[in-house]
Amino acid sequence: MSSRRTPVLALSLAGLAVVAALAWYVNREQSEGLKADRPGLAATVTATGAAAPVRVEAQTVRALALADDVAAVGSLVSNESVVLRPEVSGRIAAIRFRDGQAVERGEVLVELDAAVQRAELQQARANLTLAESNFGRTQDLFARKFVSQSSLDTARAQLEVARAGVALAQARLERMQIRAPFDAVVGIRSVSPGDFVKDGDALINLEDIATLKVDFRLPEQYLDRVRRGQVVEVSSDVLPGERFNAVVDAVDPLVDAQGRAVRLRANLDNPDGRLRPGVFARVRLILAERSGVLVVPEAALVPAPGNVQYVYQVVDDTVRRVDVRTGVRRNAVVEITEGLSAGAVVVTAGQLKLRDGAQVTLADAPSGVALAAD
Known part of the structure; x- marks a missing residue:
């Protein structure tokens, strides 16, 4: 029985050896073919087994003047705005402006019919002339002792009343002319000559x-x-x-x-x-x-759990993870309040391929952060 098993065992071992040799040969051929198809694959590992440097982009931390806003x-x-309104009722006699026109202070914009007011002023002036004549004669008579002091005082009072009457009539006449209170631009009117307006009606707006x-x-x-x-x-x-x-x-x-x-x-x-x-x-x-504010591009920041942010700082072709604190953000840059100093080089693209201590090569010479002074 033992003599029969010996040839079978020998054949089994020989078969296993042939299968192992065949598998080694096939794997070798596949490996050689993969290297031929992807020649860069072998270059990712150095002769010592270390990872090849990662190509990244970087910029320099700069100190700039920044405005808190x-x-x-x-x-x-x-600056000044008013709606012109008449102080008395009346009919519009004339409009002295064009819509949207620039006007100067004191310029007449709207005139109301003032025939009655002009007549009243003429009457008041006539009364003033009479009062002045009476006062002059009374003064002469008083100087010659023909009238009493009471008569002189009465004549003087009548003269003052006549003067006040002229001033009142003049004021009423002037109220029939609506003038610009300041240099301005007039708006668009909604009234026309001939319209009857009441006191307080809106005529036109003025805007400085x-x-x-x-x-x-x-x-x-x-x-x-x-x-x-x-x-x-x-x-x-x-x-x-x-x-x-x-x-x-x-x-x-x-x-x-x-x-x-x-x-x-x-x-x-x-x-x-x-x-x-x-x-x-x-x-x-x-x-x-504020002057001397350190800023980096927002792309340089990498978020981490726990509301932590960090950057990869390049030091002698090696990156080092640096936790930072940030301040204001503006125009795609962010203020660094803690963790970095001016002149440090930080990675702005390629962080996903990095780990602390990894070797890197820079795609371009690091450039400064561009930020217009605000």
Whole structure:
């Protein structure tokens, strides 16, 4: 029985040896073929077994001047705005302006029919002439002791009444002319010559737009950081891409209890009249200017669990993980308040391939962070 098993065992062992040799040969051929198809694969590992350097992009941390600011929305308001209304009733005799015309202070815009007022003024002047004559004669008679002191006083009083009558008639006549109270641009009228208007009826609006006011609100937590004289950048959809500088002129002492906001007003020069009252405005209030602020591109930051952020800093062709604290963000850059110093080189692209201590090569020479001074 034992003699029969010996040849079978020998044949089995020989078969296993042939199968093992065949498997080794097939694996060798596949490996050689893979290397031929992907010649770069073998290059990823060095002769010592270390990983090849990872190609990354990097930029240099720079110290720049940065402005602390807050954004808000507001409205443009005329520097001066008024709706002209007559003080007395009357019929419009003439309109002395064109719609949208620029007018000067004191210029007559609307005249009401003043025939009655002119007649009253003429009558008052005649009474004044008579009173002056009577007073002159009374003075002469009093000097010659022909009239008493009482007669002289009466004549003097009548003269003063006549003078007041002229002034009153003159004032009534002037009220029939409606004048511009300040340099402005008139609006679009809704009345015509011949219309009868009552006292208080709206005739035309006047807007002083050479200077505009910018009204906006900020949350109450900024109350101790706002003051007169701060610079405000104003932009509007009516002039896309353009910015205008204004200056804070007033801070409302009353905080709105409903919205918990403080109201501010800034003055904006508008000599060309390109902006108009009532326009929606975007406002950027510069609270303070800081110099030496360290900034890096937002792309350099890598988030980690626990609300942690870090960057890969390049040191002698090796990356080192550095946890950082950030500040304000603007224009795709972020302020670094802790963790880095000016001149450090940080990776901005390729972080997914990295680990702490990995070897790297830079795709380009590190460049500085571009940020316009705000």
